[in-house]
Amino acid sequence: MTEYKIPVIAGDGVGPEIVREGKKVIDAVAPLEGFRVDWIPFPHGTEHYLKTGEIISEKSLEELGKSRALYVGAIGDPRVEPGLVDSIIVKIRFAFDEYVNFRIVKLLEGISGPIRNKGPKDIDFVVLRENVEDFYIGVGGRAKKGSSTVQLPLVRKIYRTTFQVGIQTDASEIGFHIGCISREGSRRIIQYGFDLARKMGKTRVTLLDKANVLPQMYNLWREVAQEVAKDYPGIELEFMYADAATMWFVRTPEHFQVVVAPNLFGDIVTDLGAAIAGGLGLAPGANINPDGTSMFEPIHGSAPKYTGKNIVNPIATIWAGALMLDFLGESKAAQRIVRAIENVVKTGRVKTQDLRGSAKTYEMGDAIASEAVKW
Ligand code: IPM
Ligand code: MG
Numbered sequence: 541m542t543e544y545k546i547p548v549i550a551g552d553g554v555g556p557e558i559v560r561e562g563k564k565v566i567d568a569v570a571p572l573e574g575f576r577v578d579w580i581p582f583p584h585g586t587e588h589y590l591k592t593g594e595i596i597s598e599k600s601l602e603e604l605g606k607s608r609a610l611y612v613g614a615i616g617d618p619r620v621e622p623g624l625v626d627s628i629i630v631k632i633r634f635a636f637d638e639y640v641n642f643r644i645v646k647l648l649e650g651i652s653g654p655i656r657n658k659g660p661k662d663i664d665f666v667v668l669r670e671n672v673e674d675f676y677i678g679v680g681g682r683a684k685k686g687s688s689t690v691q692l693p694l695v696r697k698i699y700r701t702t703f704q705v706g707i708q709t710d711a712s713e714i715g716f717h718i719g720c721i722s723r724e725g726s727r728r729i730i731q732y733g734f735d736l737a738r739k740m741g742k743t744r745v746t747l748l749d750k751a752n753v754l755p756q757m758y759n760l761w762r763e764v765a766q767e768v769a770k771d772y773p774g775i776e777l778e779f780m781y782a783d784a785a786t787m788w789f790v791r792t793p794e795h796f797q798v799v800v801a802p803n804l805f806g807d808i809v810t811d812l813g814a815a816i817a818g819g820l821g822l823a824p825g826a827n828i829n830p831d832g833t834s835m836f837e838p839i840h841g842s843a844p845k846y847t848g849k850n851i852v853n854p855i856a857t858i859w860a861g862a863l864m865l866d867f868l869g870e871s872k873a874a875q876r877i878v879r880a881i882e883n884v885v886k887t888g889r890v891k892t893q894d895l896r897g898s899a900k901t902y903e904m905g906d907a908i909a910s911e912a913v914k915w
Contacts, residue, residue, distance in 0.1 A: 542575040544868060547604050548611045551585040552625070553842025554852045554901075555613025561854035561905025562611065562861040565877055568909040569865075573873040579611075586617035586625050596628045601635045609864045610835040613857065614842035630678075632835055633671050638827035639725065640732050641669035641806060642863070643839055645789075645796075645813035645823070650886035651895065653818050658793055663817055665796040668736065669806025670729040671827055673721045676803045680717035685710055721757050721802065726764040732830075733800040734772045742797040743775055748782045748805050761802065786812055814839050821853030821894040824860035826867065836864035850901045853892040855881055858908055880912035 548563070550556040563579055570576050582604070584596050594600075604610055616626045632638070647653045647663035655663075686708045733745050747765050751758035762779060769777040780788070782805035788795060789812050801809060814823035820840035827835040838856030846852050862877035884890055890907040891897020899907075 543578055544575060544609070545578045545580055545607050546609055546611055546864075547580045547582050547607055549582045549584050549613065549615070549628070551613040551615040551628075551842060552587070552617045553614055553844045553847045555585070555615065555842055557848075557850055557901050558838065558852060558854040558857040559611065559613040561901060561908075562857040564902075564905050565858050565880070565909045565912055566861050566865065566873070569873045569876045569912050572876070572913055573870055575870060575873070580607075584625075584628050585615050586620055589620065589625050595625060596631055601631070604632065605636060605833050608833060609868055610833065611861065611864060612835055612837040614838065614840065616842045616844075618844055626841075629835075629837070630676060633827050636829050636833040636835070637672060638829045638832070638834055639670065639672050639729055640826075640828040640830070641671040641803075642826040642828055643667045643669060643806075643810045643813065643823065644825075644859075645793075645810070645817050647817045648822070648882055648885045650888055651818035651822065653816055655790060655793070655816055658816075662794040665793070665799060665813075666736070667799045667801060667806060667810050667813055668729060668733045669801050669810060670721070670725065670803050671806075672803070673719075673725045674803035675717055675719035677718070677720060679720075680715070682713065682715050685713045687712055719754075719757065719804070721761055723760060723764055726761045727768060730761075730765045730768045730800055733798050734768055734775055737775050737798040738772060740798070744778055744797045745769070745775060746778045746780050746785070746796060746799045748780055748785050748799060748801040748809065750782055750805070751779070752781060758802070765800075782809065785809055789813060789816060810839055819853075819894050820856065821892065822855050822859070824856050824863055826860065826863040828867065834864075834867055836860040836867070851893050852901055853894045854901050854905050855885070855908070858905065876912045876915075877908070880908045880914075883911050884908050 548559060550559040566577055589595055615628050645665050647660045649660050737745050749758035749761055751762055765777055793816055814820045823839040825837055825839045837860055840856060843852055859881055862874040866874035884907045890899045890904050892899050892904050
C-alpha cells in the first residue's frame with residue numbers, strides 16, 4: 541500500500557475546522573484506492589507566532605520540502621498586522637518555486653450563482669496565476685521620511701522678514717514595492733496554460749495584464765506569450781487588460797476557458813472568480829511546482845469572524861484535497877471526491893450557511909465523505 545506523508549498547516553481562524561473535513565474525506569477514500577496518508581501537523585500560524593516569535597523558519601521549510609504535497613487551511617489573524625503571518629503562504633510558494641497557482645472557476649449544478657441568467661454551462665474556466673514574481677517578490681521600502689519642509693507664513697508675518705522658516709514634516713514620505721517579471725518566469729506559466737488548454741480541449745488562452753500602464757513589464761509578458769503561442773496552432777491567444785477582465789468575468793463568463801494572469805491581478809480576479817461561482821466557500825486552489833513540492837489550499841482566507849462556529853463551508857478545502865490527490869497520481873480517488881462534492885451540492889441535501897442552509901461544517905464533510913465511498 542502506498543503511503544503519503546503530508547504536512548498539514550491547519551493555520552488560523554476557520555483553518556482547523558475546514559482542514560479536519562478535508563482530511564476526513566481523503567482518509568475515507570484512501571483505503572478504497574489502495575493508499576493511506578500519514579498527516580504531519582505543523583503549528584505555523586498566528587498562535588505559534590505569538591507564542592514563539594517564529595513565522596516560519598528555514599528549518600521548518602526544509603522539513604516541509606521533504607514531501608511532495610502540503611495541505612493548508614488558512615492563515616491570517618487580525619491580532620497581527622497584515623502581511624506578517626500571511627507571509628507564510630507566500631514564503632512557501634517561493635521556497636518551493638510553486639510557480640503555478642491553479643484556480644478553478646466553476647459553478648456547480650445546484651448552486652445559484654450571483655449572476656442572473658448564467659448557469660453552470662456559462663461559468664466553467666480556470667485561472668492560472670503566476671505565483672512567484674510580479675509585486676510579490678517582497679522588494680520595497682519606505683523613504684523620504686522627514687524630508688519635506690512646510691513654510692509657515694504666520695511666522696514670517698510676525699517677524700516681518702522674508703527669510704524661509706519651515707518645519708520638517710513627513711508629508712512626502714513614500715512607501716514602495718517593486719514588481720518584476722522575467723522572461724523565463726513568463727514562459728513557464730504561459731506554456732503551462734497552453735499545455736493545459738490543449739489537454740482540456742480548449743481553444744483560447746486569455747492573458748491578463750495592464751500593459752497600457754506598465755508596459756516595461758507587460759510588453760515582455762506579451763512578447764513571450766506570442767512566442768509560446770506559435771507552438772499551439774488551434775489555440776487562440778487573447779490579450780485582455782485586468783480591469784476589463786473583471787467586467788467580462790461578470791458580463792460574459794462563458795467567454796473564458798483558460799486565463800493566465802500575473803500574480804497580483806491573478807489574486808484579485810480569482811476572488812471575483814470565486815464569487816461568480818457561488819462564493820469563496822467553494823473555490824479550491826493549488827500552488828504547483830510540477831517537479832517539486834506543491835501546496836493545496838482553499839482560495840479563501842481564515843474568516844476570523846466565523847472561527848470556532850463550525851458554520852463555514854469546507855468544500856473549497858475538500859476540493860483542494862482532491863487536487864492534491866490528483867497531483868500525487870491518485871486520480872481515481874480525486875475523481876471520487878469531486879463527484880461526491882458535485883452530487884451533494886446538486887441534490888442540495890446538505891447546505892451550509894453560504895448556501896442558505898444551516899448545516900455545520902462537519903455535516904458537509906460527513907456527507908461528502910460518505911458519498912465519495914458509494915461506488
Ligand atoms: C491568496 C491570498 C494570499 C495572496 C495572501 C493570504 C498572501 O490572498 O492566496 O489569494 O495574496 O496570494
Ligand atoms: Mg487572494
